[in-house]
Amino acid sequence: MALKTRKKRIEAPAIGPRRKAKFQADLAPAEDRSMRLLKEELQLTSNTDFLSDALALFRWAVSERKLGHRIVSESASGERRVLLFPRLERVAPDLVLPRIEIKWTGRELESLAELVSAGEANKPTDALIRAMRD
């Protein structure tokens, strides 16, 4: 099945009620099957409802990434997976922090050098593990 709709006028008229936009999409057979299956699982009967729900979900995902938030799924056992979706990364803000200078004493630099050159880092504390999970 192809999601057959025709793109009509996108721009809303200046005056009067807004017209509904129509879309036509040519889906590959695999995508078509996938969409049918999803509609069945979600108990959606119309393509319009399907598109509307998909749009709502996508809009939410875009707004979250625009804020720089990650989208994470968590299993019952607590295993987390971060959604990496290249198109969403286009809207994520660049995370570049400004650069400043810090004053150090000689003893601080010695101490820092020891810490930085350590072969192995300290193990994370429980609070740190919780912080990265929360």
Added chain:
Amino acid sequence: MAIVIRRLEGHHEVENFDCADDALNNYLQRHAWTNQEKISIGVSYVAVDEGAPRTVLGYFTLAMASVPRDAFPKKYVRGLPPYDVPLILLARLAVDRRFAGRGLGHALISEALRLSLRVADEVGCRCIITDAYRDRVSWYSRYGFVPIEGAAESGPQRMFLDVRTVRAALRR
């Protein structure tokens, strides 16, 4: 109360913020926005309640810095990589006293560390540094920060957290 953490924006209300520390109040109220938007020497993130998203309940400020390799004492240089050491400075972290004890500090440092890890993944960074008030050293220690020796006893305690430790925590 649903807490969210956002980058500081012009519409955030900071005038009534009170963490019981004049320097930290003053920074948020007078300097944070200017430093972020005009002279770019620190980016601040604020905790707000989703129900009243303008009122700032807590904040932290991050900036990047580096230590030139030749600034280190010579006897240590051999053990260091042949580059300047890039680091992230957790420059400020404060919670409004009216909202203390509700886990806001934990939420703020969690977000600060997640952001730091993202920066480390994107542009490279070796560690996170903070200058902790003496009475807050144990709080930072809980998150794995270790004291850097050599700070003046009367001033804040400089502390270090290895990015590899933070990354390992994410994998747990």
